[in-house]
Amino acid sequence: MKRVALLGMPNTGKSTFFNRLTGASAKVGNWPGITVDLLSARILLGTEMVEVVDLPGIYTLHGFAEDERVARTFLEEQPVDLLVVIANATQLDRQLALVLQLQALGQPMMLLLNMIDEARKLGIHIDQERLAQELGMPVVAISAKHGMGMEQARQALTQALHEARPPRAADIEKAFGEDDALQARLDAVFSATVDVPVSATDRLTDRLDRLLLHPWLGLPLFFLAMLGMFEAVYTLGAPLQDGVAWMLERIKIEAVTPVVTAWPPQVQSFVLDGLFDGIGTILSFLPIIVLFFLFIAIIEDSGYMSRAAFLMDAFMSRLGLDGRAFVMQLMGFGCNVPALMGTRVMRSRGLRLLTMLIIPFSLCSARLQVFVFFTTAIFDPWAAPLVLFSLYLFSFGAAFLTAVIYRRRLTHTEPVLLELPPYRFPTLRQMWLRGWREVTHFLREASGFILLGVVLVWILTHFPKDVPIASPETLAGQLAALFEPLMQPLGIDHLMTIALLFGFVAKEVVLGALAVIYGVGESELSGIVSSRIDWVQAYSFMLFVLIYTPCLSTVAVLKQESKSWRFTALAIGWPLLLAWVVSFVFYQGARWLGF
Template sequence: MSKTIKAALAGNPNSGKTTLFNALTGARQHVGNYPGITVDKKEGRVTRGDTTLNIIDLPGTYSLTAFSQEELVARHVLLDERPDVCVDVLNAAVLERNLYLAVQLMEMGIPVVLALNMMDELKRQGTELDTKRLSELLKLPVVETVAKSGKGVDRLVEEAVALVEKTQGKWTPLNISYGPDLDPVIAEMTEHIGKAKGFPESMPPRWVAVKYLEGDDDILSYGERNPELHAKLSELVEKVAEHCQATLQTYPEAIIADYRYGFISSVLKQGVIKVSHEQRVATSDNMDKVLTHKLLGPVIMLLILYFIYQITFVVGEIPMGWMESFFGWMGDTATSLIPEGLFQSLIVSGIIDGVGGVLGFVPLIMIIFFIISFLEDSGYMARIAYMLDRVFRIFGLHGCSVMPFIVSGGIAGGCAVPGVMAARTLRSPKEKLATLLTAPFMTCGAKLPVFILLVGVFFKEHQGLALFAVTLTAWAFALIVAKLLRMTLIKGESTPFVMELPPYRLPTLRGLLIHTWERSWQYIKKAGTVILAISILLWAAMTFPGLPESEQAKYEQQTAAITAQLESPEVQTSEDTKAQLEDQLVEVADQEAQASLRNSVAGKLGTSIDGITKYAGFDWRTNIALIGGIAAKEVIVSTLGTAYSLGEVDPDDSQSLAEKLATDKTWTMATAVSLMLFIMLYAPCFVTVVAIKQEAGSWKWAAFSVVFNTVFAFAISTIAYQILTI
């Protein structure tokens, strides 16, 4: 008879939990080497014989104390869904630290199976573990695993099934002594909680008492439902806290942590860890002496980031040329096959040029994603967060804010949407909010095309260096604005930065290719959906309502008059006169296109704010592109091309647009710098705004990011333009 078991998969970040989840279920998801890669609850299924395990992949977390969103999610899943068994994945190389979570799971009472992962790395360090002895001391199953190769996975499933059959759904909490100062108080609190109502049955009374002593806000909110009980428990906590401070100069939460680690230490000292020979210093530690050195570390980090730019543009130049040629061919083919008119304009200018302008940069984006995946999977990305924590704390941010910044485009080519989502790993709501509002400043892949365009025109001799400077400028403004927000609207204490540095690993080519393709596919899908729709809307806004009949007739008369002159016998015999008249025809066509664009919905909107934006060096055509960029930054280059009336020249061909800007007297280096600063800092794209709302839990902060960022961007751009113009 078939049966179904509900299992939870828990573990510290960098323990290999996600890799084990993939090995168990066959699911494919991104595996990174920095804390917080698994934020949402994910589920998978594994079948062995007549038994099916529905596995819930919990967020990676160091504990079950409600300091962060991932800890809350993990704990609520365990308490609300009450799985039959929990598989706790531990990095065997740092067993003592990883057992801290296991002890907390055992205190909840859930049946636990320990998966000692990365046993191959532990043995290379010259250390052996007596897993049988550990199992006897903790009174729970312990299985050795190597998740990346699948070793021990089948036995792990067998032990989980056997434990469920043995416990029959019964939870038995582990009771640890917390010393003579806390134990009596815990006993009294447990008695009060057991008699009163207000806490779910899934929460063991003694566990609740310990959480009260730890000051767990989530548990306190449950207690507040019974004011009398809450007052009594709070009084006991306050008294014992005063006693601990007076006698031990510490507080209950610290004592609890010390006794948990004491319990773990006492277990490990009973013959669990065996060192077969003198333990050598791990290769990772030797590498970190250089790569995370106080002076050399930051220098090496900056050199690596600069190297990413150089190799990206050198390697990406050729395939980008292929993509531009392909979309140019598509435009020419569509122009020749489709009769001249609105439908041809829609297909060529609205769809091919709009979407092609975005997809043309896919090769460059893929190269950057590949390099980022290598840094993540090798373990170096975690070192970047570690080194930048000191700097970030000065500006009111957290070391874990580094990852949202990098994913958003701290290393150019990212995307603010997953960057904003990566901020979920931050414990402090205020640090998280400051990160959400400043991460969109980074140089995302959508901004790259316009930066490449302007750098190519105004900084020809130093393109790589100029783009590197753009990235550093984005980081600088993000930190400055974060500090400003943390001093005013988002005041609050900083939280400590706790991060386990994973050992360096050599990523597999298959893994890198999978990660690169998954990220690139998201970029391509956006181009085929969101960007396609926006491009069509912008085309319509820049096409209609067109010129009034009287003005249209004026241009037609001018064109007819010049054409008549061209057809006269006198002109046909004079090449100079013929060339002059042909130039006049082009000029009239350009004037008509400019007038038509000015009279369009987008043109009128662009000219309506021209009186203000001129102080930052923007004309009405640039305004149109920037307004479109609020929807999606990818459309700025293609919109600029169309707005500058390039006729039959592909508006997404950066060289053609570059030539136009280079010869336009209104464009100077001051204009280019001002525009780059504005695009770097102004309102996030619409999809990012929605993501900010989801993560911040309110449209208020999403709207703030649009208004504040745009005002701030305009102020900075205006100052830069005025100074450079002078």
């Protein structure tokens, strides 16, 4: 099978092209360095199957960052039939340097000029035929975002593969030529093929940046935008969530219950109160998760997230971090795992470890559904978005406090390089792919944990058989009794402690565990929880869930990326201690004030 490798500088739309070409749903983000993993897919080009590999975005083969080493190692060790270089058509004065460097490898190549629509709007004219002659390779202009030129790109790929010589590994040493000679060659090619007007700037971007990057107004506007997003998620998501909950309840009553009526009572309870209620409670929150990631996709792909990193860079530097750490923390809103892997773009080990230490405090999608449930069940509709927003602020606070405490132990001197791309509104296809990818990832990765969790919770709350369900005499009650002296000062009772214990495995299990413990579905669970605890206990519980030990998959990635058991133990123990202290101070303080 022939192999095509996609290469390019960060923020050239390489992952967007990969998605268009293969139909896959690689993460697409409008800031530098988003692609840090090797993504691959098999597609039919002409009459044969071809493997397409999306390599990390790199600026040069000379670099020593993790992403650059990954690309270099792949080219050295894996035979490639064709190198496809994707360049930003609006920045060819810089992008052609990598093209010329890769040419020295002696590999078959072709060049795709992405974002050609933006180049034309700026009045930039590129002589494609002359550029192809100068470089000695096929050149195709495309807009991966809008699908422009994709058919021509497929045809050129097919033709180039047909004409390519047998594959071989690249000789990277050939790319280490004289910098002066390369720059002279770049200048000659650029001046002969590209015509750039005197004022080739995006006026809309300039006008927006005057406001959104304002030294005083920039950050307040960003957090105001995030608050508006939460309001929109609740406003649009609440009716959808109620609809899904109603549908699940109808399925339980009209389809599942008649089937299990003749089964033994213990089996009926396991199926209805364990499996169905536990999993159904989690599924009812999928609409809100989808909406959340649709809005996040707009913020990310528009280029606004890069501005947030720029605005936060000066502040983050005081914490021993940089603007990229803030971006990775925001990525953790979706899932901590890819955000942790994204730290590979950082060259300094100290900077990378400190960033990895703060990422698990990000309010990920698994925690989100827990908080959506409690804010909806306990707080008034007008207060729920504010409560959720306050939890996001607490997540930043916990991360910043951690950075202050550990910055002297995990030091670095690495400079930061941030690009601010022009503002782009994502297409409906991009937003749909993002929402679909997050939901399928959630269901695929969490389904096993959820199923195992609700089964274990049901067993622990229903055995021994001759005691009341979820009572202190059950296995779960006995287990929770061990932790009662620790959790009682936080306002967290023994039943909620059981849910927290299963949250160590995956935060997705917390709601399913509560549904199994109380033996009800999502609609009844809200009423039971609101009748058993007040808002102070609920907020204390949410603070603990927000901060305490990350899930097992996150712990596994922490160990994998840090290659240190000592660091992994710190990443587990410190959040657990901090969660207890924060919840204790809040709960006892609120009670002392008379709430």
